[in-house]
Amino acid sequence: MQPGNTIALKGAMAKVPSIEEHVKTGKLVLNAESVGLSPEQFFRLCRDNPELRLELTARKEIIIMSPTNSKTGMLNAEITRQLANWAKKDGRGVAFDSSAGFTLPNGASRSPDASWILRKRWDALAPEQQEVFAPICPDFVIELWSPSDTLKELQLKLAEYVTNGAQLGFLIYPPDRQVYIYRPHQALVCVAHPSTVSGDPELPGFTLDLNEIWQSR
Numbered sequence: 001m002q003p004g005n006t007i008a009l010k011g012a013m014a015k016v017p018s019i020e021e022h023v024k025t026g027k028l029v030l031n032a033e034s035v036g037l038s039p040e041q042f043f044r045l046c047r048d049n050p051e052l053r054l055e056l057t058a059r060k061e062i063i064i065m066s067p068t069n070s071k072t073g074m075l076n077a078e079i080t081r082q083l084a085n086w087a088k089k090d091g092r093g094v095a096f097d098s099s100a101g102f103t104l105p106n107g108a109s110r111s112p113d114a115s116w117i118l119r120k121r122w123d124a125l126a127p128e129q130q131e132v133f134a135p136i137c138p139d140f141v142i143e144l145w146s147p148s149d150t151l152k153e154l155q156l157k158l159a160e161y162v163t164n165g166a167q168l169g170f171l172i173y174p175p176d177r178q179v180y181i182y183r184p185h186q187a188l189v190c191v192a193h194p195s196t197v198s199g200d201p202e203l204p205g206f207t208l209d210l211n212e213i214w215q216s217r
Contacts, residue, residue, distance in 0.1 A: 027148065028064040037062075039103050043132045046101065055101075056109040058160075065148065068098075071216060072146040078212055079142055079172075080114045086206045093118045093139065101133035104164040109133050110157065112141040116203065137165035140203055144172045144213075158182045168202040177214050 037060055045062075046054045053065040068076065080097045087095040096115045103109050115138035125134055141161045143154050151173060158169045162182045169182035179197050181189040191197060193214075199206035 030062045042109055055111060058106040058108040068146055075213055075216060076113050076144055082208055083114050083116060087116055094122050102138060103133045103135045104137050106164055113144045114142040116140040139166060140168045141166050142170045145174060168199060174213055
């Protein structure tokens with residue numbers, strides 16, 4: 001780590017300095033294992049740095065990402081809109097956008113691009129747990145590839161979600177117009193050039209329309 005790439009993990013503020021290297025690479029990985037970073041400290045770090053997108057791996061590596069580009073943000077909004085509209089009609093669960101963070105059973109803190117949790121699981125959390133990075137893995141997650149991602153790292157994230165309790169996951173890869181579908185204890189499915197992809201049976205009646213995603217390429 002270069003001098004100046006430090007994070008204050010204790011105290012009221014936990015600011016990450018604005019370093020040119022962050023902008024050039026798009027992502028910076030800091031190993032925080034030696035300081036014993038707690039979930040509460042990581043939440044405070046994220047709260048104190050709203051201009052950054054932060055995730056924490058199970059190995060206590062902090063991944064620092066710049067805000068997403070405008071086109072990806074537009075497509076994320078469309079995906080979230082479709083999921084939220086279905087969730088409101090279905091009524092069995094709650095939908096979340098890309099700003100929501102969750103602490104997975106393996107200790108990682110992740111923020112899927114869109115996600116959904118059965119209401120009975122969400123309501124079982126204490127109010128104070130819901131107001132931080134809730135200690136729960138969503139039942140359904142969506143990750144949308146952006147130019148700052150690699151396909152391999154997103155594939156690893158989807159596998160992590162499923163290992164930690166997700167029942168269904170979509171990885172959307174616009175460069176090849178592919179959707180990777182993840183389910184626990186089932187082989188990975190890759191669908192090429194679909195106009196829609198169904199969430200059945202885990203999300204009955206949910207169909208994600210991908211036409212706008214593909215047209216943006």
